[in-house]
Amino acid sequence: MxxxxxxxxxxxxxxxxxxxxxxxxxxxxxxxxxxxxxxxxxxxxxxxxxxxxxxxxxxxxxxxxxxxxxxxxxxxxxxxxxxxxxxxxxxxxxxxxxxxxxxxxxxxxxxxxxxxxxxxxxxxxxxxxxxxTELPLTCVHAARPLIAAVDDLLNSYRAKRGAGLAGAESEPLALVAAEEAAIDIIADLLRWMQAHGRDADEVLDRAQTYFEAQAR
Known part of the structure; x- marks a missing residue:
C-alpha cells in the first residue's frame, strides 16, 4: 500500500x-x-x-x-x-x-x-x-501542519504550471506533478538566494544535510 x-x-x-x-x-x-x-x-x-x-x-x-x-x-x-x-x-x-x-x-x-x-x-x-495493519511503520497518520503547508505550496505551483486540480489525477500522475512542482519551488528558492548574494550550492548542501539528519 x-x-x-x-x-x-x-x-x-x-x-x-x-x-x-x-x-x-x-x-x-x-x-x-x-x-x-x-x-x-x-x-x-x-x-x-x-x-x-x-x-x-x-x-x-x-x-x-x-x-x-x-x-x-x-x-x-x-x-x-x-x-x-x-x-x-x-x-x-x-x-x-x-x-x-x-x-x-x-x-x-x-x-x-x-x-x-x-x-x-x-x-x-x-x-x-x-x-x-499492512501500513509501513514510517506512515504519518495525522496530517502535520508542515505537511499541510507543503501540500498547499505544491498545489499553488501545480496551478501555475497548469496541472490538474489535486485529486483529479491518478496517483502516479499526481506524484509526477507534485515532483515537478517541488523542483520548481527548489529552483525558485535557489534563484532567490543567489539574487540576495548567497551561494546557491552551499544552501543546497546545507538543506541536504538538514534533511538527512531529520530522516534518521
Missing amino acids: SCIICVPRKPWSLPFIAVPREVAVLRRILRLHLDVWQVPEVVDVAQVCVSELASNVITHVGLETPATLAVSMNGSYLRVEVHDPDPRALPTLVQPQLDSEAGRGMVLIDVMADRWGIELHADRKVTWCEMA
Missing part, C-alpha cells in the same frame, strides 16, 4: 449509550472510518472487537451506561478502545462451556486481536485491543 503522501488518520471518539441497538451503529461507523483510512485488512476483526467490547459494557457494567468508543493508530497497529465509568467491573478471560451463550467476548478478542489490555483510572476504565 502506497503511503508516500499518507492518508490522515487522526484519532477519533464517539460517545454512545450501552444498549444492543447501538452496537450495530458502532460497527457501521467504524467500517466507514476504516474504509477512509484504507486499512481493509482489519475491518472485520475490528468490528467483532467493537461488538464484544460494547457488549461487555452492557452485560457487566449495566444497560444504558454512558460509554465512549475511541479509535486511533499506534504505529502500524489499529487501536480500538471502549471507555466506561466503572473501574471495578473488569473483563476477564475465561473459557466458556460449549453450551454457554455468554462469556465468549474476551476469548474472541484474545484470539482475533494481536494484543489487548485494560487501563484503570479513578473515574473510568479503558478496555483496548490492537490489530496489526
Whole structure:
C-alpha cells in the first residue's frame, strides 16, 4: 500500500449509550472510518472487537451506561478502545462451556486481536485491543501542519504550471506533478538566494544535510 503522501488518520471518539441497538451503529461507523483510512485488512476483526467490547459494557457494567468508543493508530497497529465509568467491573478471560451463550467476548478478542489490555483510572476504565495493519511503520497518520503547508505550496505551483486540480489525477500522475512542482519551488528558492548574494550550492548542501539528519 502506497503511503508516500499518507492518508490522515487522526484519532477519533464517539460517545454512545450501552444498549444492543447501538452496537450495530458502532460497527457501521467504524467500517466507514476504516474504509477512509484504507486499512481493509482489519475491518472485520475490528468490528467483532467493537461488538464484544460494547457488549461487555452492557452485560457487566449495566444497560444504558454512558460509554465512549475511541479509535486511533499506534504505529502500524489499529487501536480500538471502549471507555466506561466503572473501574471495578473488569473483563476477564475465561473459557466458556460449549453450551454457554455468554462469556465468549474476551476469548474472541484474545484470539482475533494481536494484543489487548485494560487501563484503570479513578473515574473510568479503558478496555483496548490492537490489530496489526499492512501500513509501513514510517506512515504519518495525522496530517502535520508542515505537511499541510507543503501540500498547499505544491498545489499553488501545480496551478501555475497548469496541472490538474489535486485529486483529479491518478496517483502516479499526481506524484509526477507534485515532483515537478517541488523542483520548481527548489529552483525558485535557489534563484532567490543567489539574487540576495548567497551561494546557491552551499544552501543546497546545507538543506541536504538538514534533511538527512531529520530522516534518521
